[in-house]
Amino acid sequence: MNNTWVNGVASNQVSITDRGFSYGDGLFTTIKVTDSRCELLTEHLVRLQQGITALAIAQVDFKVLLDEISAIAKSLGSGVIKIVITRGEGKRGYSSIGCDSPTVVVSTSLLPEIYQAWQRDGIALGVSTIALGINPLTAGLKHLNRIEQVLVKQQIDENQWTDAVVLDCQACIIETSMANLFWRSGDIVYTPNLDFSGVKGLMRQQVMAHLNADGVEIVEDRFKLSSITDAEEIFMTNCLIGVVPVVAIESKHYEIGRITQQLQAMLNSKDTNG
Known part of the structure; x- marks a missing residue:
């Protein structure tokens, strides 16, 4: 079963003003979960941090994110966790001024048997x-x-x-x-x-x-x-x-x-x- 959390809250909706929706302004990583363990977890988190730095997105609390995905992996057992981080909600136009609250979406899915x-x-x-x-x-x-x-x-x-x-x-x-x-x-x-x-x-x-x-x-x-x-x-x-x-x-x-x-x-x- 697929489950989704937006900023730590169970939800399948983001704002239409979110810059990930409007401009693809964000990044993601996809983690394989085996025996309730996130494979290459450190590497995934480092890649997210590098992407945040490269795109000059406001900092995310990685301790909170780590706790969240660890708990999700424990209940999932095996499958896939996807993390999407966007710059967050913004006004009309490309300028990112004032976009200081990133959106963090965590979702789960099954690993394709194929x-x-x-x-x-x-x-x-x-x-x-x-x-x-x-x-x-x-x-x-x-x-x-x-x-x-x-x-x-x-x-x-x-x-x-x-x-x-x-x-x-x-x-x-x-x-x-x-x-x-x-x-x-x-x-x-x-x-x-x-x-x-x-x-x-x-x-x-x-x-x-x-x-x-x-x-x-x-x-x-x-x-x-x-x-x-x-x-x-x-x-x-x-x-x-x-x-x-x-x-x-x-x-x-x-x-x-x-x-x-x-x-x-x-x-x-x-x-x-x-």
């Missing part, structure tokens, strides 16, 4: 023709301006794809509609540079840290679509799906590779050990 099948069997991707814009000011942030992703998802649904590779307006690989991308050729793992577009996912950070610790070379750069064609393995990551193999991009097929399997085993070990 993710387990994706982890086991992998998924096939299309290639979206909806290009992402370039904006280094907001690149990497999980802000509320998601209209590009909405348009990409419309194309995915129209073509009955599971997901799609998404490029920026300079035809460089950025991500999929929901996840970050990695691929391996030889002993080197590649992933797109996200300093100009896209979301720097927390699972992406975890994967890169794990590969670095294992001595795996990672190349982070701006790649054209042709760079991924001859990869020996491809996988995608986010906090909810974990590590999912990519078994096809359009008509090109790929095997589920050793790095993908090692990363999945690492994540499963963490889940088992709490």
Whole structure:
């Protein structure tokens, strides 16, 4: 069952003058809950704080927020907690003067069961023709301006794809509609540079840290679509799906590779050990 709290009070409504509604003026994070425990909780809270700082939103009481989501996770057991923070209510126009009371929305949902099948069997991707814009000011942030992703998802649904590779307006690989991308050729793992577009996912950070610790070379750069064609393995990551193999991009097929399997085993070990 879905439940929603607005500023700590059970509610499914926000003001029509809220800047999150009017301008997408805010940010969010989505947390996987397992055995009443929020996974990567510290990292999620740090990302929210970084976003608040980057967007110059008034400070949120993180102790209150932590207590709230911990209690929610305990009652939820397993599923998903989403936190949305907006600049709060404002007057007409873009100016944020006087917007000193952020809105904090916490909601819960079930974790889609299909993710387990994706982890086991992998998924096939299309290639979206909806290009992402370039904006280094907001690149990497999980802000509320998601209209590009909405348009990409419309194309995915129209073509009955599971997901799609998404490029920026300079035809460089950025991500999929929901996840970050990695691929391996030889002993080197590649992933797109996200300093100009896209979301720097927390699972992406975890994967890169794990590969670095294992001595795996990672190349982070701006790649054209042709760079991924001859990869020996491809996988995608986010906090909810974990590590999912990519078994096809359009008509090109790929095997589920050793790095993908090692990363999945690492994540499963963490889940088992709490």
